[in-house]
Amino acid sequence: MEVLRHMCQGLMLETEIRGDLTCGVPTVLNVMQAKTAALTGAACQAGAILAGATPQQNQALRRYGEQLGMAFQIRDDLLPYTAEDQVTGKTATSDVANLQPALPVLFACEAADEADRNRLPTVFRGGTDPVTAHRDILAVLTRTGALTKAARMAFSRAEQARAELAGLPHSTQLAELATASADRQH
Structure with a gap:
């Protein structure tokens, strides 16, 4: 039940920040934690419980x-800017069209010079066709190093996931899954 409550709160927050590039990185990370991370953690913990794991193993697998x-x-969040539509199965312009402030865009807002900081909200909020908006945002993401910063954060989280497996038996495939999640192209 707790996971469902967190997911609903995350969905509500995600809706509230739609179109708001001033919401900040911590807010978007909170949305991710409430939605994706809580669900994945609960699924891993449920598997541990069903397998008869110890309470410590249950908690490690949840983390x-x-x-x-x-x-x-x-x-x-990186895929629309780093992979081809045919590979990802989603369109590169979806975040722009949905006005969803993705993590790389917020990193770019933090690192951008004044011209790009002024340009991002204009492009993001509409008035520009989604293809042109996506191209312009991608240029800013590249200039500011936001794509690299977000990729590093994904790898860091994968490393933290692998660290939680220390001492757990038969966890090689789980460690590989963590690595693959941070390096995937679809």
Whole structure:
């Protein structure tokens, strides 16, 4: 029940910040934690419980799942800017069209010079066709290093997930899954 409550809160917050590039990185990370990380953590913990794991193993696998979920979602926010539509199965312009402030865009807002800081809200909020908006945002993300910063964060979360597996038996595939979640192209 707790997970469902967190997910609903995350969905509500995500709706509230739609179109708001001033919401800040911590807010978007809270959305990711409430939605993806909480669900993934609960699923991993449920698997541990069903397998008869110890309470310590249950908690370690919940924390593993939460970090895995964060790595997965951070990479998901990068995909519209780093992978081809045919590979990802979603359109590159979806975040722009939905006015969803993705993590890389917020990193760019923090690092941008004045001209780009002024340009991002104009492009993001509409008045520009989604293809042109996506191209312009991608240029800013590249200039500011936001794509690299977000990718590093995804890998860091994957590393934290792998660290939670220390001492757990038969966890090689889970460790590989964490790595793959931060490095995926779809």
